[in-house]
Structures are given as C-alpha cells and as structure tokens.
Amino acid sequence: MTGVWLRPRRTSRTGPPLSRERIVAEAVALLDAEGVEGLTMRRLAQRLDAGPTTLYWHVSAKEDVVDLALDQIFGEVRLPADAGDWADDVRALLTGWRAAMVRHPWSAALIGRPLLGPNVLTRTEHLQAALRRGGLVEPHLGAATHALANYVIGAALTHATWQQLDDPEARHAAREHLAGQRDTYPTLVEHGHLDDRDWDETFDHGLTYLLDGIRGHIRSPC
Structure with missing residues (x-):
C-alpha cells in the first residue's frame, strides 16, 4: 500500500466541503489533546462534523493522517x-x-x-x-x-x-x-x-x- 505522499491528491467531492488542510489542522489538535491513542478516524470525523465516508475520500487510513500531521508540525520549524x-x-x-x-x-x-x-x-x-x-x-x-x-x-x-x-x-x-x-x-x-x-x-x-x-x-x- 502506497503512502499518502505517493498517491494523487483528490481535490473535489460532492457533499460538505472538507479540505486536507482542515483535516490536518484538526488531527494535530486531537493528537495534542489526546495523543496517538486518541486519534481514530471516527473521532476525527466527529470533530470535523463530517461523516467517515467524506473523511476517507481525502485520506485512506489513520496512517495517512499521522503522516500529514507530522509533516505539518515540521512546517513550524523555521x-x-x-x-x-x-x-x-x-x-x-x-x-x-x-x-x-x-x-x-x-x-x-x-x-x-x-x-x-x-x-x-x-x-x-x-x-x-x-x-x-x-x-x-x-x-x-x-x-x-x-x-x-x-x-x-x-x-x-x-x-x-x-x-x-x-x-x-x-x-x-x-x-x-x-x-x-x-x-x-x-x-x-x-x-x-x-x-x-x-x-x-x-x-x-x-x-x-x-x-x-x-x-x-x-x-x-x-
């Protein structure tokens, strides 16, 4: 299974708007609050007020979310x-x-x-x-x-x-x-x-x- 950075990024979907940027920001906030054990796709979807199906359109698994979150915090390094x-x-x-x-x-x-x-x-x-x-x-x-x-x-x-x-x-x-x-x-x-x-x-x-x-x-x- 290829990682999130090796797959084409999906950019559109019919339904409530949900961007990768929103997903990552909320994932980092959830990880900061509850750690890796607290990060589940269901919990993340709830925080985003979105259904799991909508979330899975953008990320295939929890591992994708972790990879995106890690890269996000590296972006804080000047x-x-x-x-x-x-x-x-x-x-x-x-x-x-x-x-x-x-x-x-x-x-x-x-x-x-x-x-x-x-x-x-x-x-x-x-x-x-x-x-x-x-x-x-x-x-x-x-x-x-x-x-x-x-x-x-x-x-x-x-x-x-x-x-x-x-x-x-x-x-x-x-x-x-x-x-x-x-x-x-x-x-x-x-x-x-x-x-x-x-x-x-x-x-x-x-x-x-x-x-x-x-x-x-x-x-x-x-």
Whole structure:
C-alpha cells in the first residue's frame, strides 16, 4: 500500500466541503489533546462534523493522517538563512525541530516512519546542505545526519515522556531509592541523575558536543 505522499491528491467531492488542510489542522489538535491513542478516524470525523465516508475520500487510513500531521508540525520549524557558519545553521534548524516536537509530544515517537512530506524533505535538505557546506562527504555526511537527527528525536522523546509521567511523589521515591545505594552508584547520586533540569540548556550543551566533534572531524579527517 502506497503512502499518502505517493498517491494523487483528490481535490473535489460532492457533499460538505472538507479540505486536507482542515483535516490536518484538526488531527494535530486531537493528537495534542489526546495523543496517538486518541486519534481514530471516527473521532476525527466527529470533530470535523463530517461523516467517515467524506473523511476517507481525502485520506485512506489513520496512517495517512499521522503522516500529514507530522509533516505539518515540521512546517513550524523555521529554515535557516544558509548564509552564516554551517554549524550555526544546523544548530538553528535542530533547535527549532526539537522545540516543535516538544510542543507536540506525540510526534517524537513517530519520527521513525518513512517521511516524504514537503516540509520534512525541505528541512532535511537544509540540514544535509549545511553539513555539506561544512565539508562533509559520504559516508560521513550520512553518519552525521543520522547522529544529529537521532539526538534531536531522543532529546524530544525523553522530554515529552518526563513531562507526561511527572509525578513528584514517584520522583521523590526514586531519588530516595537511588540515594540508598550511594556506594553502588556514587556518580549518579552526586550529579542528580533524577533531578529536574533545564531541558533547553541540556539539549544545547549536547548539541555543542556533537557539532564540535563534527567540526573536529572536518579539520582532521580520518
């Protein structure tokens, strides 16, 4: 079965007006409110005040809706100017990407899907073009792209999960459990393995380490 981006888009139908844009906007709102588990074609049709048959005219399955919604949130990521230092452009792009996924916590767990939407492809093209401008060539270009993408997805997923499971009592009990094993895990206890953190600052530091490593490879290729 081909994905939504590989099928011709239907543009007309007799009956109540319902555009792909309306469907996607409502799907994102439903996903933000209830997560992937709350997204069903029936629930989406109800929110759109449309019958399931009308909805299926535009999208063939829930997977289509998810793909369209993912591409929609990628559209929130501002494109860098591609005029400055390549690492600055990569940082701007990936910082915006993570912020978009944090705003839409359901998204990070779904990024492993094959994504062929125009917003995804455009931003991936900008990422690789910036790395290429910095001097990376294959196989290092592909490796760096995947390393950076996986870091952003992992950071957003961890942040989203932490927020969804935010239970102060459970967190306190976990800290107490860890503190009781200080001799076994001294570094984790000392450096706050389970403490609250500045997520933006932590992400930015980690991204700096990755970009410094890439820059070092460019200067001294193996």
